[in-house]
Amino acid sequence: MEEFKLWKDWRFPSNDYGQIFGIADSGVETFKGTPMKSLAREICQNSIDAGVDNQPVKVEFQTFQIKKDEVPHFDQLMDAFHRAEEFWSVQHSQKAVKFFKNAQKAGKKEYIRCLRISDFHTSGLTGSDQDYNSPWCNLTKSTGASDKSGTAGGSFGIGKFAPFACSDFRTVFYSTVDKDGIKAYQGVARLTSFKKDDGTVTQGTGFYGLEKNMPVKDQIFLDPRFMRPDGMSGTDIYILGFDPDEDWVTQMVVSVLDGFLYAVFSGRLIVRIEGIEISKDHLPKLMEQYKDKFKEHADEYYQVLCADKKNCPEHQLDVDGLGTAHLKILISPGLWHRVALVRGTGMKIMDRGYISNIIPFAGIMYIEGDDLNTFLRSLENPQHTKWETDRADDKKKAIKITKKLYGFIRSCFNEQKKEGGGAPLDPAVGQYLAAEDEGKQENREETLTDVIREVTLTPRTVRSSADSGASSENPDTGVKAGENDPKGNETSTGLPGEGSGRGSGNGNNIGGGGSNEGPGAGTHPVDHKQKIVYIRPSKKRAVCKSRKTGEYQIFYTPAVSATNGYLEVFIAAESGDYSTDAVSASLSDGTPLKVEQNRITGLTFEAGKPLKINLKLDFGGDYCSMEVKGYGHTV
Known part of the structure; x- marks a missing residue:
């Protein structure tokens, strides 16, 4: 040696x-x-x-x-x-x-x-x-x-x-x-x-x-x-x-919990990072400590694992004799509408969506069985974050098995939703429809009439395709961008060419004094009102926090900045949007906001900065699809 x-x-x-x-x-x-x-x-x-x-x-x-x-x-x-x-x-x-x-x-x-x-x-x-x-x-x-x-x-x-x-x-x-x-x-x-x-x-x-x-x-x-x-x-x-980076420990702790929560919860994996222990006994504390850091919603999946069988029953599916898929789905306010797909090692492969965008839920599907795990493993990309059927030697078999698994998730969700008292919605179009009573649907009839009614045509301003974030027209009040809002605050600007008296610019006669506006300010500047515009969102989302009490959380990211702004909320239905009164509203930090019927007022919009608002509607007892529109004032 x-x-x-x-x-x-x-x-x-x-x-x-x-x-x-x-x-x-x-x-x-x-x-x-x-x-x-x-x-x-x-x-x-x-x-x-x-x-x-x-x-x-x-x-x-x-x-x-x-x-x-x-x-x-x-x-x-x-x-x-x-x-x-x-x-x-x-x-x-x-x-x-x-x-x-x-x-x-x-x-x-x-x-x-x-x-x-x-x-x-x-x-x-x-x-x-x-x-x-x-x-x-x-x-x-x-x-x-x-x-x-x-x-x-x-x-x-x-x-x-x-x-x-x-x-x-x-x-x-x-x-x-x-x-x-x-x-x-x-x-x-x-x-x-x-x-x-x-x-x-x-x-x-x-x-x-x-x-x-x-x-x-x-x-x-x-x-x-x-x-x-x-x-x-x-x-x-x-x-x-x-x-x-300085926060590397946090990044690794969050990564372990996001990727291996099932393995840790089942007692198969214990990880220590700079003295921080990630184990089943420490999960409650870790979930609370890092709840704002999870990018893949490990805290919500933890709720699924801890939920009782009454609210979160386990479903099982035999997959062509290759193995068994075990599925738990929890329907509860604030959850993020995804199911974690976990292979036999206890590592999460991906989050499956396309199930429902209205009813809040989270779920975990665990794959058991060597043959099924081996087959699904062959479909994974190099990063182990997707199942890709094109990678399979037998593509038809891969499509069949993955469709069966995804269909199983959807059918279990629909069954559990009905048992929980929620009105059945088509997940593919549910995000656009209001939750309605089944009996009312059955009483609807399609009718034709021979009565000819007068039709009135109302001209509308065509919106420019070059949308900068503020609409060329307010869709509800008809106030166009560039027009004064009668309710806006007054501002004396003394813009060039305004006011009576002699300006410095040209009227009909060169040298000023004419009846037309010139570039000068004049001696009597005009008082202006702030202009109201429709604030187009770059992102927006409404999440139900409590179906029974009608509590929601709104996320609204404006594309442009504006002051003296407000949001209007509507219940979205198949035939249009319907106004509903807001009971109360507050910012995410608890600061109360003023509400007037369906309008949340006193807001300041900053381009690209999301507004997070807690809202309680005068509409409880069932889920609804919500539409949110923002307006603001510019000079």
């Missing part, structure tokens, strides 16, 4: 006059947009896949500082950065040059910040003593390769690049003790091609280890505060040059 230690080194294999590898590595670039979210998702997925002994898989993320001299042969890495910078300066690649300049700058500091990722109760990385076709080789040396099968989460072999996207040096050390007690560690630097002393050009990826780029048969502990317990199999990953 001593003989091999002499040969520990960073080695960058030659490309043998073949392909040149640049800085835009497709694997690394895949995760650059959302590095923290991707890191949490890929690591947790890989660890769950490697779970053993039916014990909860534990994953730990912990930062630490290390002197650069304690990184194995760090001087060789710095030399590689320098050579790569020179190589790509000749190639005129500013992106590569910038990266290697930054890497050298970071490498001159006395201490280097690192992130340690450790998992426990897993099989570790097996096959470290094999040259090819092993989990160890696929992780450290392969590209586009994965030996995962069955219900395992990954299948494309690109998740391994997520840690490199979080490294200022694109350098990672792997250390493992596998289930058979075999130990190994190796460093991997995914850089670019560069020229060595002998004139050869490298492939770009370098390896720290023994001859023939074999791993060292031992563990490495770069974190001075960490030692893997004896007999505890698992893997440690060390990311060198870890320099994330």
Whole structure:
């Protein structure tokens, strides 16, 4: 063993006059947009896949500082950065040059910040003593390769690049003790091609280890505060040059809860991030602490998991003998109209919508069965966020199974909606219709009449196609943009050419004094009224918070700014919009607003800034589809 230690080194294999590898590595670039979210998702997925002994898989993320001299042969890495910078300066690649300049700058500091990722109760990385076709080789040396099968989460072999996207040096050390007690560690630097002393050009990826780029048969502990317990199999990953955003911990906690809520809730996964424990026992506290941070509504899905069977019964579907789909749907105010689709690993794949935009609900569908999970896994995109039937070898089968699953969700929702007393609506068009009593629908008849009535044509101003956000005409009052609003505040502007008396501009006679308006202000400026305009929203949404009490929340993002504004609310029905009185209204921070019948007044619109308003209508006991229109004043 001593003989091999002499040969520990960073080695960058030659490309043998073949392909040149640049800085835009497709694997690394895949995760650059959302590095923290991707890191949490890929690591947790890989660890769950490697779970053993039916014990909860534990994953730990912990930062630490290390002197650069304690990184194995760090001087060789710095030399590689320098050579790569020179190589790509000749190639005129500013992106590569910038990266290697930054890497050298970071490498001159006395201490280097690192992130340690450790998992426990897993099989570790097996096959470290094999040259090819092993989990160890696929992780450290392969590209586009994965030996995962069955219900395992990954299948494309690109998740391994997520840690490199979080490294200022694109350098990672792997250390493992596998289930058979075999130990190994190796460093991997995914850089670019560069020229060595002998004139050869490298492939770009370098390896720290023994001859023939074999791993060292031992563990490495770069974190001075960490030692893997004896007999505890698992893997440690060390990311060198870890320099994330300040809120990286929050990003990772939210990512774990959004992506692996089912696994955590079922007790299969425990994650610790800088001392914050994500486990089933800590979920109530975490949901409250991060409720404003969830982008994929983990807090609402948590309500589904915790709901009682009476309000949230479980439905089951056998899918062609391949497996079973378990579905829970909760209908409750404020939920976001989606169902989370969760595969056997406990990881959420996607959120399914297109069910109902009126009735608030959330649901979780969990797929059980190796054959069904294996098939659905084959439909996933590389990021594991969609099922795409075009990826299937048997496309007809894929379409059949996914339609069956989506149809099952819709039928269970409709059944549960009826049992809960809601009026049945067609989900495809429900967002445009008012909730109406079934009996009234049955009494309607289509009739024709021979009576000829007088038809009056009313000319309307055609709205310009170039809509800047403020309408050319108020759709209700007929006040056009540019006209004074009789109810608007008075403003004395003294615009040029206004007022009686001698202006400075030309009338009928050159030199002024004519009867026509000139460019001068005159001696008696005209008092103007503010102009009222229809405020077009760039986004708007109304969400029911309580069906019984008629409470809603309105989100209205104006396309332009205006003062002295107001919103008018209507109940949308098939034949038109109907006014309904507002009982009370307030801003999201509790500030009360004045209401006049169906109008919420005293608003200020700021372009692009959403207004969030809590509203109580004089319409309770049932869901309704709401229409909201905004108006404001400009000078």
